[in-house]
Amino acid sequence: MRCYNCRKNFDYDKYYGICPKCGSFNRRETQEEQHENLHERFGDEKIFVRAEERKQKSGGPGFIIISVLVFILGIAVLASGAAVMLGSREVSSSEADHTLRLEAHEAGESFAFQQAALQVLEAKVLADRDTLPGLEKGMKLVAVHVAGQGDGEFEDYNRIQEPYLETDGAYRYALSAHEFEPYGQMLGARPALDGWALSGETSCDGWYGFVVEEEAQQVRIWFDEYDWSDWDGGNLLAAHYVDLQLEEPETGAEGGETDAE
Amino acid sequence: MRSKAKTVLSCSFLIIGILCLVLGLIFWINGISGDRGSFSSGTDQKEAYCVVEYLGSEQIGSSYEGAQADEGYSFYELRFSVKNEGDGEAYQELPYLYYEGENYDDVYDYWETPEEPEEEEVLFAGYYEPCLPPGRTGTASQVVQVKDGVSEFSAFYAPNYDSEDTVLRIVLS
Numbered sequence: 400m401r402c403y404n405c406r407k408n409f410d411y412d413k414y415y416g417i418c419p420k421c422g423s424f425n426r427r428e429t430q431e432e433q434h435e436n437l438h439e440r441f442g443d444e445k446i447f448v449r450a451e452e453r454k455q456k457s458g459g460p461g462f463i464i465i466s467v468l469v470f471i472l473g474i475a476v477l478a479s480g481a482a483v484m485l486g487s488r489e490v491s492s493s494e495a496d497h498t499l500r501l502e503a504h505e506a507g508e509s510f511a512f513q514q515a516a517l518q519v520l521e522a523k524v525l526a527d528r529d530t531l532p533g534l535e536k537g538m539k540l541v542a543v544h545v546a547g548q549g550d551g552e553f554e555d556y557n558r559i560q561e562p563y564l565e566t567d568g569a570y571r572y573a574l575s576a577h578e579f580e581p582y583g584q585m586l587g588a589r590p591a592l593d594g595w596a597l598s599g600e601t602s603c604d605g606w607y608g609f610v611v612e613e614e615a616q617q618v619r620i621w622f623d624e625y626d627w628s629d630w631d632g633g634n635l636l637a638a639h640y641v642d643l644q645l646e647e648p649e650t651g652a653e654g655g656e657t658d659a660e
Numbered sequence: 661m662r663s664k665a666k667t668v669l670s671c672s673f674l675i676i677g678i679l680c681l682v683l684g685l686i687f688w689i690n691g692i693s694g695d696r697g698s699f700s701s702g703t704d705q706k707e708a709y710c711v712v713e714y715l716g717s718e719q720i721g722s723s724y725e726g727a728q729a730d731e732g733y734s735f736y737e738l739r740f741s742v743k744n745e746g747d748g749e750a751y752q753e754l755p756y757l758y759y760e761g762e763n764y765d766d767v768y769d770y771w772e773t774p775e776e777p778e779e780e781e782v783l784f785a786g787y788y789e790p791c792l793p794p795g796r797t798g799t800a801s802q803v804v805q806v807k808d809g810v811s812e813f814s815a816f817y818a819p820n821y822d823s824e825d826t827v828l829r830i831v832l833s
Contacts, residue, residue, distance in 0.1 A: 462667075462670050463666065463669075463670045463673075465674070466669075466670040466671070466672075466673035466674040466677065467670075467673055468677075469673070469674050469677035469678060469681070470673040470674070470676055470677035470680070471677070472677060472681060473676065473677035473678060473679065473680030473681040473684065474677070474680050475684075476680065476681050476684030476685060476688070477680040477681070477683050477684035477687070478684070479684065479688070480683070480684035480685065480686070480687025480688040480691065481684070481687050483687060483688055483691030484687045484688075484690050484691035485691075486691065499794065499795030499796075501795075531783060533780075533781075533782055533783035534782065534783050534784070535782045535783075535784075535788050538788060540784075563791070563793050565798075567799065568741075568797075568798045568799030568800075569753060569790040569798060569799070569800075570753070570790055570791055570792055570793055570796065570798055571787060571788070571789075571790055571791065572787055572791060574784055574787055578784060582783075609787075610784055610787050610788055621793060621796075623793065623794075632706055635747060635794055635795070638793070638795060638796065
């Protein structure tokens, strides 16, 4: 045999394929010859059995367990996803039906509101442009008398969202207590209430101020009831309303209570 | 043969499992994104969604609040009902309406007003403009000047900032 490295001729069987000159190992057979040798050594059957074993290994118990786990996980995710989607559809359809709970109450009636009770007592005209020339043309200042009982806790759930006043389909915000207070004091509607009137208090009794059209005689006050337990803005649960007749100021009246301080 | 059947069964489980997983994730995403805007959503992104309905109109004539209509035009008062279907308050009682007739000059929502003396600052500024609380329906009106002979035109509005324009057909009565 000739060494593939140094080209020296040597006896393969004597040196077991190792070149006596350079020490390189030389193979005698080609790849096909090696393959045939293996067949001769182990036989065809043995080789077939090993291939089968390999196949069995690829579909072994580990693969089955993983497949079953993926299947169970998939079913669980599908079921929960379907439940979430159906739930959101129900909410959407209820929104489309406008199922905001609207609750009507009478003037003087005490009604449950969040963790408290509210009572709308009366509404009166405080001033028109003759009394307060600063008012916008065609508008007047009115006040709504509201009383409430709470648990005295200084908690967010006691917060009252500022009410709206509706006149003929037009809704307006309540004046901020800060802006309304001095005029309310002068014109006999004090104290002014704000969103925190029942926070840390067991009761409140005061007035909300609004501006409405001069010709308005009937008004509707709206209190939106929220679940304030959510820190991110609260959930609107219901809207309570009370229809009121506006009482005109008595001619020659003393002008209401005033605060000497 | 038995092992082959087992492999096929495992593969089937795996494929079905992956399909269920993907479908379930899609349902989850749809469910969560579809939850926005309900009265009880509890999100800090409260949004109004105002749906406007045309109720009718009334011809005012050629002058309105001291303003004179353009030649060949008349003032009309259009009445609408507005329903706030969102979970947030609408700061205006009526969304902005953009009018369009068959011809570009069929209808205008602006006109020249006579110069008025500068108004003094009013008391309680900011409290006069009506708003629309969530879940309630209000009424609103708007005055436009319409070219003589035009009996109908369109009004476009967006119920909220994210939504596409909605078209209202306005037929003058």
